[in-house]
Amino acid sequence: MKRRLTVGAAAAVLAAAALLLGGAFRGGSSAASAPVAAPATAESLQTGFSPGSTEGLVARLQAQLRTAPDDARALDLLGLAYQQRARETGDPTWYAKSDGVLRKALRLAPDDLLATSGLGSLALSRHRFAAALTLGERARRLSPTTARNYGVIGDALVELGRYRDGFRAFDRMATLKPSLSSYARVAHARELIGDWDGAVSAMKLAADSAIGEQEPTAWTRVQLGKLYWNRGRLAQADREFRDALTAFPGYVYALDARAQVEAARGRIRPAIALERQASDTIPLPQFVATLGDLYRVEGDERGARREYALIGVIERLLRANGVKTDLETALFDVDHRVRLPHALSLARLAQAERPSIDGDDVLAWALARNGRCAEARAWSERALRLGTRDALKFFHRGWIEACLGDRSAARLWYRRSLALNPHFSILWAPVARKGVSS
Amino acid sequence: MKKLLVLLGVVAALAAPASASAHPLGNFTVNRFARVEVSGHRLYVRYVLDLAEIPTYQARQQGVDPAAYARRIARNLRVSLDGRAVTLVPAGHALAFPQGAGGLHTMRLELILLGPTVDRSARLAVSDTNYPGRIGWKEIVVGAGTKSESDELRAYPKSLLQSPLDMTSAAATVSPTSDPPPGLTTGKALQAPDRVADSGFAKLIGRGHLSALVILASLAAALFWGAAHALSPGHGKTIVAAYLVGQRGTPRHAALLGLIVTFTHTIGVFGLGLVTLALSQFIVPDRLYPWLNLFSGLLVVSVGLAVLRSRAGAWRHTRAHARGEHHHHHHHGHSHVPAEATGMRGLVAVGVSGGLLPCPSALVVLLAAISLHRVAFGLVLILAFSAGLALAITGVGLAAVLAKRAFARSSFDGRVIRALPALSALVILVAGVAMTARAVPKVGF
Numbered sequence: 001m002k003r004r005l006t007v008g009a010a011a012a013v014l015a016a017a018a019l020l021l022g023g024a025f026r027g028g029s030s031a032a033s034a035p036v037a038a039p040a041t042a043e044s045l046q047t048g049f050s051p052g053s054t055e056g057l058v059a060r061l062q063a064q065l066r067t068a069p070d071d072a073r074a075l076d077l078l079g080l081a082y083q084q085r086a087r088e089t090g091d092p093t094w095y096a097k098s099d100g101v102l103r104k105a106l107r108l109a110p111d112d113l114l115a116t117s118g119l120g121s122l123a124l125s126r127h128r129f130a131a132a133l134t135l136g137e138r139a140r141r142l143s144p145t146t147a148r149n150y151g152v153i154g155d156a157l158v159e160l161g162r163y164r165d166g167f168r169a170f171d172r173m174a175t176l177k178p179s180l181s182s183y184a185r186v187a188h189a190r191e192l193i194g195d196w197d198g199a200v201s202a203m204k205l206a207a208d209s210a211i212g213e214q215e216p217t218a219w220t221r222v223q224l225g226k227l228y229w230n231r232g233r234l235a236q237a238d239r240e241f242r243d244a245l246t247a248f249p250g251y252v253y254a255l256d257a258r259a260q261v262e263a264a265r266g267r268i269r270p271a272i273a274l275e276r277q278a279s280d281t282i283p284l285p286q287f288v289a290t291l292g293d294l295y296r297v298e299g300d301e302r303g304a305r306r307e308y309a310l311i312g313v314i315e316r317l318l319r320a321n322g323v324k325t326d327l328e329t330a331l332f333d334v335d336h337r338v339r340l341p342h343a344l345s346l347a348r349l350a351q352a353e354r355p356s357i358d359g360d361d362v363l364a365w366a367l368a369r370n371g372r373c374a375e376a377r378a379w380s381e382r383a384l385r386l387g388t389r390d391a392l393k394f395f396h397r398g399w400i401e402a403c404l405g406d407r408s409a410a411r412l413w414y415r416r417s418l419a420l421n422p423h424f425s426i427l428w429a430p431v432a433r434k435g436v437s438s
Numbered sequence: 439m440k441k442l443l444v445l446l447g448v449v450a451a452l453a454a455p456a457s458a459s460a461h462p463l464g465n466f467t468v469n470r471f472a473r474v475e476v477s478g479h480r481l482y483v484r485y486v487l488d489l490a491e492i493p494t495y496q497a498r499q500q501g502v503d504p505a506a507y508a509r510r511i512a513r514n515l516r517v518s519l520d521g522r523a524v525t526l527v528p529a530g531h532a533l534a535f536p537q538g539a540g541g542l543h544t545m546r547l548e549l550i551l552l553g554p555t556v557d558r559s560a561r562l563a564v565s566d567t568n569y570p571g572r573i574g575w576k577e578i579v580v581g582a583g584t585k586s587e588s589d590e591l592r593a594y595p596k597s598l599l600q601s602p603l604d605m606t607s608a609a610a611t612v613s614p615t616s617d618p619p620p621g622l623t624t625g626k627a628l629q630a631p632d633r634v635a636d637s638g639f640a641k642l643i644g645r646g647h648l649s650a651l652v653i654l655a656s657l658a659a660a661l662f663w664g665a666a667h668a669l670s671p672g673h674g675k676t677i678v679a680a681y682l683v684g685q686r687g688t689p690r691h692a693a694l695l696g697l698i699v700t701f702t703h704t705i706g707v708f709g710l711g712l713v714t715l716a717l718s719q720f721i722v723p724d725r726l727y728p729w730l731n732l733f734s735g736l737l738v739v740s741v742g743l744a745v746l747r748s749r750a751g752a753w754r755h756t757r758a759h760a761r762g763e764h765h766h767h768h769h770h771g772h773s774h775v776p777a778e779a780t781g782m783r784g785l786v787a788v789g790v791s792g793g794l795l796p797c798p799s800a801l802v803v804l805l806a807a808i809s810l811h812r813v814a815f816g817l818v819l820i821l822a823f824s825a826g827l828a829l830a831i832t833g834v835g836l837a838a839v840l841a842k843r844a845f846a847r848s849s850f851d852g853r854v855i856r857a858l859p860a861l862s863a864l865v866i867l868v869a870g871v872a873m874t875a876r877a878v879p880k881v882g883f
Contacts (some may be wrong), residue, residue: 094466
C-alpha cells in the first residue's frame, strides 16, 4: 500500500514535470544549437521526488511492473521516467525503451492521456514534428485543460514554422499553469520575435522554478547563458554555464557552451579540452563539428580532419537508423564545403520537413554557397521574418548580399551580426570582421 | 556469358557475410565487463571491452594496439585484497571487429589479467575507472561461476524493464578454488557475439514442450542456422571453391565434400563435448580451439602443397608431351592429372578442415541437451545443424564447379583454364598459411 502511495506521488510529479517539455524545445537561436533537455518542475520537491532519484523511481516502477505487467499507469510513468533518464545521460537507448513502454500502455488503454502526450514529447525528441503535433492534438482532445498538451503542440508548431499558432499554444499553457516549462517556452518565443529583455526575464523565472533540481537547473542555466552569449555578454554567459556545471557536473551542453566561451577569449587549448570532454561523453554532431573547427583554428589540420571524418560516420549511422537528414547535418556540410550540391538537396529536404526560420536560414546559406544568391536572399528574408536578432542569420544575409554585389548592404549586415555577438561563430566571425573592414 | 554472370552473382551472394545489425546499446556506447576470479591460488581478471560503432571508428583512426589497451585497462582497474592494492599484469588478449550498422564495425577486446596469489580467504574490492563518464553497460562479477547478465557483453537484455547495468565497483570475499583459469573467446564466437547471428540455434534445445510439430520446426531451424553458420566468414568456403575449381571437381565431388563436412563437424562436436564433460578439470574447451585452428590450418597447407606438387608433375608431363616423348594414351579430353588419386585424399582433407572446428553454439546445444536429459533431441539437432552446414558448403562447391564449366565453355583460349589449377593450389596454400599464422600466437602453452 505504501509503495503504491509513493508511486502515486511520483506519478503526479512526473505527469506535471518531466513530461512537460519535449526534448526538441530548442534554446539559443543558432540553427545548430543543442537539442534541448526537458527539465522537471519544482513541484517535485514538494512531493519528495527529486530528479537525482530518477534512477530510484525507474527501479521501483520496473519492480512493480514485473509483478503486475499490465499496469497502464505504471507503464506511463516508466515511459516518462525513461525519457528523463535520456535527458540526464544523453543516451538515446532510453528513447527506444520509452517508446516500447508507452506503446504498451496505449495498447492496454487506447485513450490514455499520459501515454499519448508522452509519445508526443518522445516524437519531439526524435525530431518527428508532424507526428508530435498529431499526438499533442489527440492528447488535447482527451483533456483540453491539461497544460502539458499545449507544450507538445506548441513545440511542434514552432518547429514546423507555424509561429502564430505555436505562440498561442504557449500562451494557453502559461495561463493554465505557470511553471518552469511554460516560462522557458515563453522565453523562447520572446527571443524569436527579438524581445531579448523579455526572454531573459522569463528564463530567469524558469531558472528560479528549477532551484534544487540537478538537471532542470543545469538546463535552464545553460539556456539563460546562451541568451547572454547571443548578445556577446561573455562574462555573464560563462557564469551561467559554470553554475550549470556546478549543479550537474559533466553536463555536456554546459561543457560545449563553455568551450565556446573559452574559444571566444582566445584560449583554444582549454576550449578543445572542454569540447573533447563533451563529445567523448556524447558525440553529438554539433559537438564533433565544433571540436574540428577548434582544431582547425589551432592549426591542427589533421585533428580537424579526424573530427570531420567522424561526422561522416555519424551521418552514416543516422541514415542506417532511418533518421532523415537533419538540419545540423546540412548546416555542417554547407559550412565545411562538403559536396555542396548534395548539401543543397539535403538542406531542401531538411527545410521541407522543418520549415522553421532555422530551416529557412540553412537553406538560404546552402543556396548561397552554391552560388545561387538571388534565390538565397528570398529564403534569408523568410528566415528573418519574425524579427529574430540572431548573429549567424545576420552573417548569412551579409554573405548573400556580398555575393549579389551589394557591398554596402553586406557590410551593414556583417556589422549588425558582430554588434550582437562578436564571437558568434568560430568559423565565421573572423570572416565577418574581414568583411566589415574591407 | 550471361550464365557466367548469374553464377558469379550466386558466388557473391554465398560469400556475403551474414547481415549485420546495429550495436544493441546505441551507437556510441563503451561497454565494460570484468570477471574477477580465483583459480587455484591465483587471482585472474577476465576483462571484456565492447565498443559500439562510433568509439570503434575513433579507436581505429588512431590505430588499435591491443597490448597498449591491455596495459591501460589493467592500470585503471583498481583491485585490492585485504585493503592492499594489487598489480594486474596483462597475460593475453583477443581482438575482433564484428560488423555493425551502416557498414561500420564494432570492436570486442578480451583480456586476461594476472593478479597475485591468494593463499587464504581475503577481502576483495574492485573498482573500474576505465572510460569514466562514457555511456554504456558496466558490469563486474566475482567468481568463475557467477552469471553475467549480459553474457559477458554478448547478449544485452532486451527487456523494456531492464536498465543498462551501471556497476563500477564490487566487493566480496575470495579464497583459493579449484576453478579452471579463465580463457579467451576465439574464432567465430569472438568475431560475431551471439547478438548477431546463431544464438537462435542454441535456443532451440530449450523449447518447453516437444510436440511433433515443434520438433520438425526445430530441425528446419537447425538446418537453417547450420547453413547461416557456414556462410559467416572463415569456414573454408574459399578453400572449397578453389579446390574444386583447381581439381576439375564434379558436382559429385561437391556433394561428397558436403558429406565429409557433416560427418567431421558432428564427430567434432561430440568429441569436444565429451572432452568438456569428462576432462573439464584439466582442459578448458576454450584452450582447445586454438589447437584445432592450428591443426586445420596445417591440414589446408598440406592440401595446398600436395595440389601444387601434382600440378608441377602434370606440368612436366605436359612438357614431355609437347616434345613428343610420351606416346601412350591419346584420348581427347583426358585429364593428365590422375583426378581420382589426388582427388580422394585431398577431398577428405578439405572436408575435414572445413568441419573440424565445432561451432560453439552446437557445443552449447550438446551440453544443454545432456543437462536437460534431452540427449536424443540434442543429437538430432546437431546432426541437422551439421547437415545445414554441409548443404551450404556443397552449394558453394557446386557454384564453383558450375561457374568453372561455364567459364570453360566460353570461348577463351585455354590459357586461363590451364593456369587455374596452379592458381587454385596457390590460393589454398596462402589460405592455409594465413590460418596457421593466425592460430599460432593463440596457442598458449
